Amino acid sequence: SYELTQPPSVSVSPGQTAKITCSGDALPKQYAYWYQQRPGQAPVLVIYKDNERPSGIPERFSGASSGTTVTLTISGVQAEDEADYYCQSADSTNTCMVFGGGTKLTVL
Amino acid sequence: QVLLQESGPGLVEPSETLSLTCTVSDASIKRYYWNWIRQSPGKGLEWLGFIYYNGSPKYNPSLKSRVTISLDTSKSQFFLNLTSVTAADTALYYCASSLQAGPHFGHYFTYWGQGNLVTVSS
Numbered sequence: 001s002y003e004l005t006q007p008p009s010v011s012v013s014p015g016q017t018a019k020i021t022c023s024g025d026a027l028p029k030q031y032a033y034w035y036q037q038r039p040g041q042a043p044v045l046v047i048y049k050d051n052e053r054p055s056g057i058p059e060r061f062s063g064a065s066s067g068t069t070v071t072l073t074i075s076g077v078q079a080e081d082e083a084d085y086y087c088q089s090a091d092s093t094n095t096c097m098v099f100g101g102g103t104k105l106t107v108l
Numbered sequence: 109q110v111l112l113q114e115s116g117p118g119l120v121e122p123s124e125t126l127s128l129t130c131t132v133s134d135a136s137i138k139r140y141y142w143n144w145i146r147q148s149p150g151k152g153l154e155w156l157g158f159i160y161y162n163g164s165p166k167y168n169p170s171l172k173s174r175v176t177i178s179l180d181t182s183k184s185q186f187f188l189n190l191t192s193v194t195a196a197d198t199a200l201y202y203c204a205s206s207l208q209a210g211p212h213f214g215h216y217f218t219y220w221g222q223g224n225l226v227t228v229s230s
Contacts, residue, residue: 001169001170030213030214031209031213031214031216033216033217035217041222042202042220042221042222042223043153043202043217043220044220045216045217045218048209048216049209049216054218086152086153088153088216088217089214090213090214090215091214094212094213094214095166095169096155096168096169096170097143097155097168097206097214097215098155099152099153099154099155100152101152102152102153
């Protein structure tokens, strides 16, 4: 089955830039999406179609795609950004939606 | 803003069928696809399947033989049935709306319910 691979954890100090990567063989053919999940809450979409931001999501959240790797960048990280972040995409045949294992972002 | 609310039992016995309902807040039942997603400590987020008001449901191949998703547009509700459950099916079950990014592209999840914790145990 298709897999998306994320680092388990990323740590940054407030005001710095956090980058979270996600790798998958089908990413050149399929868009990636990113979700933020705070403890005890449902996931929230923060990036769709690789680099588009839903209304209400701060401009410090951005996405990029390069080959089999996509990256979520959070510029000027704030304490409230501490959360788990999940990438999501579809397999190459568009049969199945798949999530990465999640990355815990810690704001030091 | 679309609001979704899951409802159903919190405890299901092994080998039985897990049944959940998702109620959608407004008349958006024909605007989106309707999904079930679960989250367990061992496997993270797992998409189970979706249904559209005028199409056939689509399921995760890994669960396809056990999952059924149905829709009642008159009640703005959709449903999950998962048969022959085991402890591995213990998870927080979310319902969520989705949009397709384009022809031949996958879906992304726009609105989520708060989740319904289901434990499989005797």
